[in-house]
Amino acid sequence: xxxxxxxxxxxxxxxxxxxxxxxxxxxxxxxxxxxxxxxxxxxxxxxxxxxxxxxxxxxxxxxxxxxxxxxxxxxxxxxxxxxxxxxxxxxxxxxxxxxxxxxxxxxxxxxxxxxxxxxxxxxxxxxxxxxxxxxxxxxxxxxx
Amino acid sequence: xxxxxxxxxxxxxxxxxxxxxxxxxxxxxxxxxxxxxxxxxxxxxxxxxxxxxxxxxxxxxxxxxxxxxxxxxxxxxxxxxxxxxxxxxxxxxxxxxxxxxxxxxxxxxxxxxxxxxxxxxxxxxxxxxxxxxxxxxxxxxxxx
DNA sequence: CTCATTGTAATAACATGATTTACAATGAGT
DNA sequence: ACTCATTGTAAATCATGTTATTACAATGAG
Numbered sequence: 001x002x003x004x005x006x007x008x009x010x011x012x013x014x015x016x017x018x019x020x021x022x023x024x025x026x027x028x029x030x031x032x033x034x035x036x037x038x039x040x041x042x043x044x045x046x047x048x049x050x051x052x053x054x055x056x057x058x059x060x061x062x063x064x065x066x067x068x069x070x071x072x073x074x075x076x077x078x079x080x081x082x083x084x085x086x087x088x089x090x091x092x093x094x095x096x097x098x099x100x101x102x103x104x105x106x107x108x109x110x111x112x113x114x115x116x117x118x119x120x121x122x123x124x125x126x127x128x129x130x131x132x133x134x135x136x137x138x139x140x141x142x143x144x
Numbered sequence: 145x146x147x148x149x150x151x152x153x154x155x156x157x158x159x160x161x162x163x164x165x166x167x168x169x170x171x172x173x174x175x176x177x178x179x180x181x182x183x184x185x186x187x188x189x190x191x192x193x194x195x196x197x198x199x200x201x202x203x204x205x206x207x208x209x210x211x212x213x214x215x216x217x218x219x220x221x222x223x224x225x226x227x228x229x230x231x232x233x234x235x236x237x238x239x240x241x242x243x244x245x246x247x248x249x250x251x252x253x254x255x256x257x258x259x260x261x262x263x264x265x266x267x268x269x270x271x272x273x274x275x276x277x278x279x280x281x282x283x284x285x286x287x288x
Numbered sequence: 289c290t291c292a293t294t295g296t297a298a299t300a301a302c303a304t305g306a307t308t309t310a311c312a313a314t315g316a317g318t
Numbered sequence: 319a320c321t322c323a324t325t326g327t328a329a330a331t332c333a334t335g336t337t338a339t340t341a342c343a344a345t346g347a348g
Contacts, residue, residue: 003233034243060315062324089147099178108279116267123260135252204345206293
C-alpha cells in the first residue's frame, strides 16, 4: 500500500518547468514526455497546481510558469495541491458500538495517527523545490 | 489517497485480544464482530501478526493470545507486520532517460521521501498498544 | 470420534487510479 | 477576423488493488 503517482508527478512537472524555463515551452505534451505519462494527467495536475497558486498556465498559447521561486515552493504545498485532506489510514467506519474497543477505536487511533500525519506534513514543509533542483543538478554532474 | 484498513484492523484485533483476555475466547468470529469485518480477513491478519511474533493462535481449538506485553508492542511492529516494506509513494518507473529531470527523479525524490517514511516509522515506534488501551479505557470512563 | 475453529485458496464484487479519446474554449500570431 | 496549437474537461475504458464471500481440508481439545 502506497500513495499514488500524483505527488511525484506534480514534483516532476514543477522541476521541469523550473529547469527548462526560457529554454523550452513547457506544454503538457512536452512535460508528458519527460514523465512518460498521458498529457491529460499533466493538464489535470497543472490545473491543481494552478488552483494552489504554484503555477500559471497559458491557455491557448500553451506552456506553464512558476508563480513563486523554487525555494519558496515546498513539498507540503505540492502534496496538499494534489491530494485530498484526509486521514492517513482508513479506519473502519462501522465498528461494533456494543464493543468497548469498537466504539472508541476511531477516536483513539485517529488521534494518534493525525499527529503522525502532521509530522509527515512538517517534514514535507522542510523540503523545497530548490532542494530537489539542486539534487538533480548534482546528480547530473556526477554523470560527467 | 490513504492507507488501507489493514493496520487499523490489526490494531483493533490486538486491542480486543488484550481487553478480553481471560473473559472471552477471542475467535476470528468474535473479533470480526467487533471490527465489523469478514472473519476471513481477521484470520489472515492474525496470521500476519503471528508471523511477526506478536500473537499465538490456537488452531483447532480457537482463540488468540498476545505473546508480548501491550507496552512492548509498538505501532511500528504492527504496521510492518501487515504492510509491505515499500516506498511511501509510487514514483514513475519509466521516466524519460533523455530528460535530465526524468533520469534523476527516482533517486532524488526517492531519497527525500525515504527519510520522511523513516520518520513516520519512528513515530509509530513511540506508540504502544498499552497507550491505545489506556486511551480506550479513558474514553470508556468518560462515557460514564 | 466429534465439532468448532483455523488456515488457505479461489472467486467475485467493488473502488480507485491511470489511460485514452474526443472536443469545445482559448488566445497569440498572422 | 481567421488559424492553429494548446488547454480544460468530460466520458469511457482499462488495470490494479482491496475487501467480501464461499468453500473446504487441517487442527486439536474434549
